[in-house]
Amino acid sequence: MTERPQTLLDKLWSQHVIKQLSPAEDLIHVDRFFLHDLSGLIAIPDLRKRGLTMQSPALNFAVTDHAVSTAQGREHHVDAKSRRYVFEMRDLMREAGIRHFDIGDADQGIVHVIGPELGLTLPGTTFLCTDSHTCTHGALGALAWGVGQTDALHILATQTIVQGKPKSMRIRLDGALPSSVFAKDVILAVIGRFGAGAGVGYAVEFCGSAVQAMLMEERLTLCNMAVELGSRTGIIAPDSVTADFLHGRPYAPSGALWDSAVEAWRELHTDDDAAFDCELTMNLTELRPQVTWGTSVDQVQPIDGRVPDPDAAPEAKTRAAVAETLRYMDLQPHQVLEGLPVQHVFIGSCTNGRMSDLKIAADIVRGRTVAPGIRAWVVPGSSAVKRAAEREGLDRVFRDAGFDWRESGCSLCSAVNGDIVAPGERSISTTNRNFVGRQGPGSRTHLASPAVVAASALTGTITDPRKLNR
């Protein structure tokens, strides 16, 4: 008797089913759960109000990243607005006995940067957090997704979540990336091609030669934005890139435990002939740098492309929506994005705040200067990334060029920490969402790769890094 071939999702899911609650819902074990400074302040008091305790304290973690300033010296000058998110959070986590990566801690950073970096994210684990970009961790072969506040309480009290298994989608990405084109361009192009709702109800497995060739930090960028496709998560089968990345990380297993873990991870791949509910493919050999023009991530095009004309849309509903988007973004139909003046340049976030991202940007910036009047920021994704960059002198490269070199955190991606873009101002940003008001009320955001964003800082306009003369 041969067993039915399984997808990676099938394997990850079945390993965590404690029991089936109904034909469509399972009680799923949560191997890793992260609170952040917005959710932690609610979840722990919620737990106390119910008179409950944590079922497995050692599997829960917390981080201060969303609501904290990224200004230098933030530990000593906590402004009135963020006091709760620093001090109350600190007290709550200490009292609860949750390992808390607080500001000032050497391991502090954005949850989706530090999970992999510390080796807390492991292949084959379920990794949940009160944040939609938790799908990032799927890059290591973890089953990872974001949850709300009620589910946070449920997880703390029971170390489980009640969940229906998503449908399976496979996106095959083939072809070598042209120079100056990166994982960020890949995921933006995928979302642009298939749509912001294409993945609703699915877990997406990314595969193909382009994915295999990606280093771990590129894979993290790819999976980070799976949620912008509407999917619950993105996953990549663990391979030697994954094992090499994790080996020696502080929380990763070591010694004999490491060997047995790696042995088990070898099983975590989709079997030949396993069936998916949906399969999509894309060839990347002709891909160009991507920039979003609108207020939904699928409103994206190559940097030298033109903004659409609402009148060209087939449906009245779409015409009105595109026209409203262009009004908000202050763009004209057929306008070319390249050359558009910006006031803010932002490099950072859980999408593009890792060492490889900073290196790409630094290589473009080195020996040049930021255009006059531009506010240009680099916010490392974690304190460890910051230290590593400083060891290599990248902070000097950015500072000498006129960038502000800041402490790690969500900064202009969550924009709930004092870091905002003023109403009506335009930002080009390595973050993951261009929604209305995302970087501050009335702000206008264009998403792009670190290379495009760094090049744009130098000219003060949206700039194709391939056209900068060296």
Place this chain on the structure above:
Amino acid sequence: MMRKFTTVTGVAAPLLIDDVNTDLIIPIEHCVSTPRGQLGRVAFEAIRYRSDGSENPDFVLNQHAYRGAPILVAGANFGCGSSREPAVWALDQLGIRTIIARDFGDIFYANCLRNGLLPIALRAESYARLVAIGLDKKPVTLSVDLERCLITMQDGDSIAFDIEPARRHALLEGLDQLGETLLSLPDITAFQQQDRVKRPWVWQTVPATAESKKT
């Protein structure tokens, strides 16, 4: 106890836009600075109010006929984006009890169910039938019956919808999921004991060394 959902009858406010994200439903600054019980007045702030703070008369829920509507008819991928549960709390405080859409952002859908709001994802043909009655042209009253999984229109015609039976039951009874799961704590402990043997590396959650070796 969660609030029960059985039947809701009332005007259906049309917001037939795709990809309405939770940032638009409730901006992040209100998640931190507005008390939880006062989120209703700032829901949809960016499109509901003009820059001088006055109401935007073009926004559907500002129009007399739709003010306080218990039913929202949305487009595709409603509630996409951020996992913020205040988006559901804000809609709830606006008086919305059920949202009918093509489909929903996954986390938002789960958050609705946890708060006694009924999210109805209609198949393409059913959704087209509903919109075709002209609910975006004039105010239309609908009746949503979770017991029978039916949306009934004024002329008596009805549209069936699907919802996972266990979720339907939980909404009808106002079941508190956490209370239910706590009854399964022995099963959870048993699973964990086996898992510690099967995957011991998952259970090692303190650093192997005090010093970060790689970072």
